[in-house]
Amino acid sequence: MKIVRVQDIMGTEREVTGPGWTSRRMLLKKDGMGFSFHETIIPAGAELNLWYKHHLEAVYCVAGNGTITDKATGETHDISDGTLYALDKHDQHTLRGGTEDMRLICAFNPPVTGREVHDEDGAYLPDTSED
Numbered sequence: 432m433k434i435v436r437v438q439d440i441m442g443t444e445r446e447v448t449g450p451g452w453t454s455r456r457m458l459l460k461k462d463g464m465g466f467s468f469h470e471t472i473i474p475a476g477a478e479l480n481l482w483y484k485h486h487l488e489a490v491y492c493v494a495g496n497g498t499i500t501d502k503a504t505g506e507t508h509d510i511s512d513g514t515l516y517a518l519d520k521h522d523q524h525t526l527r528g529g530t531e532d533m534r535l536i537c538a539f540n541p542p543v544t545g546r547e548v549h550d551e552d553g554a555y556l557p558d559t560s561e562d
């Protein structure tokens with residue numbers, strides 16, 4: 432059994448920041464669960480264009496607010512405490528922070544391996560490492 436406390440991850444290599452996001456990667460590929468598990472903070476007013484071409488992702492909001500726009504349909508959905516979105520089609524999307532910082536709990540399949548940051552398309556590269 433593993434016990435992971437977010438306060439022990441802050442300031443370590445498992446806390447990764449990019450423009451408009453900070454993420455605490457609580458479980459990575461090397462933790463052997465078959466998915467990675469993250470707490471991600473999207474600051475109020477941030478805007479991110481994301482496209483996880485090589486991963487599926489589920490995201491559950493537990494605090495704050497914002498929106499997600501599905502670029503394929505142009506639809507925008509409100510996000511607040513209790514909302515989950517699942518990118519089951521590798522959906523291209525725009526995530527926007529609202530009036531309060533959003534706190535999101537995210538799971539990736541396949542798992543993120545470590546220090547990934549988004550490329551110019553908003554993707555993470557595929558994992559080519561050996562198991």
Ligand code: 9YT
Pocket residue numbers: 447452454455456469471481488490526535537547
């Ligand atoms: C909201 C979202 O897409 N989070 C993804 C995880 C986070 N950006 C990370 O750990 O890289």
